Amino acid sequence: MSPRSRRGPLARLVLMISAIGLFVIGYYWGNQYKYGGGPPTIEGVMISPAAPLLNFELTDATGRPFTGDDLAGHWTLLAFGEISLARGQIAVSRMIAVYNRLADRPELRGQVQLALAARDQSPNLARDFSALAPSLRILSGGQDEIDRLAALFGERPEGGGEEGAALYLITPNGHLLAVFPTGQPAETIAADLRALSDWPLEALTATPDE
Numbered sequence: 001m002s003p004r005s006r007r008g009p010l011a012r013l014v015l016m017i018s019a020i021g022l023f024v025i026g027y028y029w030g031n032q033y034k035y036g037g038g039p040p041t042i043e044g045v046m047i048s049p050a051a052p053l054l055n056f057e058l059t060d061a062t063g064r065p066f067t068g069d070d071l072a073g074h075w076t077l078l079a080f081g082e083i084s085l086a087r088g089q090i091a092v093s094r095m096i097a098v099y100n101r102l103a104d105r106p107e108l109r110g111q112v113q114l115a116l117a118a119r120d121q122s123p124n125l126a127r128d129f130s131a132l133a134p135s136l137r138i139l140s141g142g143q144d145e146i147d148r149l150a151a152l153f154g155e156r157p158e159g160g161g162e163e164g165a166a167l168y169l170i171t172p173n174g175h176l177l178a179v180f181p182t183g184q185p186a187e188t189i190a191a192d193l194r195a196l197s198d199w200p201l202e203a204l205t206a207t208p209d210e
Contacts, residue, residue: 039204042192043184050175050205056149058117058141061126066115066139068174074113075197076170077189080146080155082118083125083138090164092116096133097186098167098193108197111172115139119146152176169193175205 039046058066077095081088095114102109116129117139126138141149153168153176167189169178177196180189196204 039199040195042178042195043188044169044178044180044192046178047176049207050171050177051152052175052205053152053170056141056145058139058145058149061121061123061130061138066137070113071170071172071174073111073172075108075111075172075193076113076115078115078117078153078168078170079165080117080150080153081165082121083116083129084122087165088116088118089129091167092129092132092136092138094164094186094189095167096136098189099133099135101187101190102193105194105197108194111197112193113137117141117146117149119143153179169196171201171205173201173205177204 039048053068053071055068060066077098079088079091079095081091083089083092092114095116099109099112099114102112113135114133115137119140119142121138121140126140130136130138140146155166155168164182166182167180168176169180169192171177178192180192
């Protein structure tokens with residue numbers, strides 16, 4: 001009788017359990033290696049810990065309310081600026097450039113929404129600019145609401161000039177996660193977004209004591 005034929009059911013069961021055990025251990029340590037060292041290094045400024053946003057209510061170019069509920073399920077790039085001024089127009093152009101550079105990740109790009117917020121947006125311009133990208137929202141709100149929201153980001157609610165505006169990244173579970181300064185190119189913002197989206201949200205937005 002060959003050694004192979006002498007291998008009974010118990011021996012085969014032990015080998016099977018061992019193989020499953022090795023797979024589970026490999027999977028566990030693989031995830032530990034991938035996610036255990038903290039969030040990836042990005043070119044932008046990471047907010048740590050990620051800051052949950054308070055409730056707010058703005059209005060988009062169609063008159064529809066835009067609230068914290070509209071952040072759910074989306075990676076949101078938010079900037080502050082009036083669409084009638086250079087600051088707002090530069091911010092929109094930059095956000096669309098980031099959006100376009102995610103063409104290699106269509107599923108991720110489908111989760112991205114772009115938002116520009118200010119106290120008073122020209123209705124006609126807001127509608128025209130909203131048509132530039134399906135994910136773009138030109139938002140407006142009352143002075144108190146915009147001031148309160150801008151204060152959460154340490155941002156001035158209005159501004160003109162040619163310097164553009166910082167872009168703020170909000171996670172699909174409503175946390176401010178990163179800031180992309182005015183000088184950061186669209187291609188590196190897109191690369192940062194790809195890297196962050198590959199991580200579990202729970203790992204990105206966990207508080208230190210969790």
